[in-house]
Amino acid sequence: MSSTLKGITLKGSAELVAEFFSFGINSILYQRGIYPPETFSRVTQYDMSLYLTTDTKLKNYLTNVVTQLREWLFDCTVQKLVLVITCLETNEVLERWQFDIECDKTAKQSSGPREKSIKAIQEEIRSVIRQVTATVTFLPLLETACAFDLLIYTDKDLEVPEKWEESGPQIIADSEEVRLRTFTTTIHKVHSIVAYKRTDYI
């Protein structure tokens, strides 16, 4: 958490965005029923109730990813984070949550804080997470057991850390895409898009 109330620094921004992803991913996993709802516990964050996993393995995994992500956010080298939900049996991609991250690389040089209150930022984050929750209104029911994957798009010149591997984009062939809200810390700007398999209704 950033310490200042009025302005925001690169470090604070990275912290905030990483935190958003931590809650956001947990929220999606809960909402979409990837893990049994019993394995989630409710916490209050951003002035609303959110669910965090209690599964230790998942917890560790997410912590690792978010820690790594925080570093990259701080380096402004990350471009995208994608949460891919695949069918466990057929490996078919069913849903694809994509968060495009725009990094203001000038923030690396100028260390001065930007003028945007954490409250305002959190307000934006809250509306994003609310919208994520609201997507159940149109997303198809995930009827099979599902697994999820996290993909992170980074700049080209980045060394691949030990525990990471390269992957394909895992795009849904015939998909319907819905753009969700965007929030910005003035240093990092996050666009959210959810893509799902198109339904043939007529």
Next chain:
Amino acid sequence: MYWKLLLYILTLTQLCSTSGSIMAEGEAEWELSKENIQPLRQGRAISALHQALSQQQEGSSYTAIQQTTQAFESELRMYSGDDPLDVWDRYIRWTQQTYPQGGKESNLSVLLERAVMRFADEKNYHNDIRYVSLWIKFAENSTEPLDFYTYMHGQGIGIMQAAFYIAWSEEFEKHSNSKKADAIYQEGIKCGAEPRDKLQQYHKAFQARVSRQVVLNMTSGGQGDSPESAQPERLSLAVLKHRGKKKAIVPINRTGASVSHHAHGLNLNLPAATHQAQNSQMVVFNENQAGAAAESFEPRPEQWLAPPVARAKENELMPEKWTNVRMPQKSKFGHSVVVPPSKPNFLPFVEESDQPPAVTPCKINPAVNTVLSARKPSKEENPLERLQEQQQQQSSGQTREQSMYCKELLLSGAAEFCFEELRAERYRKKFALDLEDKEAMLRMVKDELKRQIEEKQRLLLEKSQEAAADHQAQHYATESDVIMYEEHPMPGPSAISEGSATGFKVFDESNASSSGICPLKVYGDSESAGSIPDVEMVQMNEAESNGMPFAVFDESAMCEQPQEVAPMVVSKPSARKPLCAILKPRADVPATRPPSESDGMEGIEPLIEDAIIGSYRNYTLCHIPEDTCDFARAAQLASTPFSGGPNHRPCLSMESGLAEDLSAVSVGTAQDVPTFTSTQDGFDGALRVKKLSPIQEASLEDGSYSGSSVSSSTLSGASSTRTTNLSIKPDLGPSAAAQVNEPNASATEVEDPTSGNVRRRVLGNIDLSSFPNFHKKSGPLPAVNEHEVLSAGDETFVILSGIISSESYAVHFGQTKSSENVVMKVDLHPIPWDFYINTLLRNRLGSDSHKYFSDQSRCFLYDGGCITVSWGHYQGTLQECLAQSPFQENVTALIAIELLELVGQMHSCHLVHGGLRPNTLLLRHRTGCEGLDSVLRAVDFSHSLDLGLQPEVTSVLGHPEAQAFLKQGVLSSSSSPYQMDLLGIAETVHVMLEKRSMQLVCKDSEWELAEDLEVASGNPEDVWCKFFRTILNPGTQSTVTVLLSTDLYSSVEGNLLSCSSIRSSRAVTPVESEL
């Protein structure tokens, strides 16, 4: 868990481009009404969702949705295919997407009910996944889904569909009746519902849920305090502490500390609800019941014993006891009913400007505004009950009411239709059908036209091929002519003057008489003499309809010409017929090209629109002027300076091409004066070596450099000749083309139409083995020697004597076992041509064939030859008889008449004998010919042609028997094969009369005998002189008319009578007696 990092695989832009319908950021309509969107199992199309929501926002603009609804409604009524469920399925799915909040206006429940009931009796739909899912949707929409599932099971709807069992089991699971839910899964698997995998997968997932539940329950039971209760839990009806001091705001977090504990009133501390069980209290109740029921779970096969309870309705009076109820009596004076004043006792203020618009009462659009009507209690019964009622009615066969109008059509959908709507729908349908029909008809017409075009093209192609064949033939004649002219003292380069000189010999009386052979005079007398043979080659039956193209010919001009332009033959065409001279060259271009030469027109589809639009043809411009390709080629030639198309001609070849053209011009005139034909080769040669006379050069210039004038004259020529009818075209076209093609054919040879190859090819199309008396034998041809016995097949023949023998065949007299006389023809080629001709004659002539042809023949075909046996007793050949003793004149006349008739019969069957000579005709023996009125018989058909089968033979060229006459010039290269037989008759008769071969001279452009006939004794009006004149100069008439002309007969017959012989069947007798 996967640790994956995706490095720079896709750029952002690429990804954005893949996104189909990304909505405006944050402006999501759906989010504003997320609570009003029913989640669908299959999800929602965001575009449909957005459209639906935005339209509802606008309120009034329902139009798009209404139109679609209307379309679906009418489709429901008008559907005539074999899958009516499809419309319902699509309609319902569309409704679900379009009305995200459901509700009454979506009509979803009505639609579902109608759809479900509509197909309740159609067994083939009972396990259709679409129908089953309609049922499931219907059940989920109702208050008691379980009843529906039981009913479905009882009716056998969906019992083979996994989706049914899954939905049913999930319903039980919702009621926390896991035992029954499990039983349902097992039942589904037992029934073999498909897809099995899906069912099993769901079953497993269900079992996992249940076991987790059990484990959780056990742990919570052990602890005594559920872990969930430790979590912050919202209490119902709890009083919350407010936040804010001035303004009381309900806190966002409504658990724990925010709940004020001094609760008053009802404090329901409900037991913690598990995720699956919304109704934990009911669980207990159901468990007990289901505990027993699960064991004895058996789907009730009968139809619905206890009808499901009616839906919970508001404001419904429950039945109760009415005995002691009294109506509350109102006191008469106490509460008087206040009648509302008809007019308000105050005037509402209305602003001056606010005039209510004069609205005419309009018809309420039922589609937009919901028409309210009083609810009928009967409508409120459970749909299942209604369904059952309906079924019961049907089963009992009683229909209480029978509507005399198409009620089911009016009411079948969710909305009610009126008759007019139906009628409009039918009209529209009919209209669309009509349109379709019209379209189809147009398409058909178009196809027909296309087909016609193709046919025309094919015909043209054939014609051009024919022309090529002609042109080959033509050339042969030309060459033979040339050989003749090369005997003249002047060699090659100066051949032009030579040619011209020869050309004008025609009119040189003295010259003609001095040279023994003057072939070029033959057709010089009239234009018709030259043109008719051409026509006959192409269409023998249309001989009468010709002459028109040659109407331009001016006889007087022609007579004067020789004197005027005698030294320069080339100037003649242009001087005489300027139009023709200019136009012709272009016409010749396509034809004169070698067929292999590509002119880049292959890719262009030749279009002959005129051929279809009007039947007019212009054959002056080019032989196929309507053909676009030909036109393009012609235009290429016409353009100045001529630079060639894709195939640029070098200068010399162009000149020679032009020379060809010009020579063709002379050919064009040669149709009138055929003598010019003979000059052209020498003329061509002269052009090729560039020894041109000044006028030739001038004309060359004319042809190649003054293109503009040429093209204009072309146009005028084209328009002026338009009026010529198409029907004439076949007469002239090919023959003209054939002549035109001459110069090019120098390399090719004329095929002998009587050669073995040709006959083999011709007979290849005919199944001879199907003919009677045709025997095919394997093995080599048996040796045929005189006085030996030959056994062919089951017959044995004694060979008596040979009568005719040539290198490829021999004719013998013979006798069968039963002493029947036969003529045996032994062919060394395995081509049963004689047999074929014999059979053909018999088929085509019928009983007439017995007169001059054998009435019975057999053929034995061997590997190396064939033997044709014809029955009949003969004295010998005509030649043999003549050698024994000369005939009297009346006998000659008789035989001549018979000969005429014989050839006439053959020609009427499109057959040409080809080899009429005294040694090929047989005279019959006096025995065995009683009752028959002829002495002559034709047995040997070695040189015959069947022009019906060989339509490509249009000229005598190539026929071995015609070569002598061709050399003489009696026959020209364009002469019809039929003319050969006329000459054969003349020769035979001449031999009979004079006992020597005839010599012909051309006198006054008519052919006549070189020496006077003895019988005629110098009288030119003698019958025989007339006979020969007619036979030798057939003129415009076809050979058949010549042969059967009464003139010829009566004259010869008259002669016969004048010689005091009797022309009757007994005429045979004197002949025989003489012999």
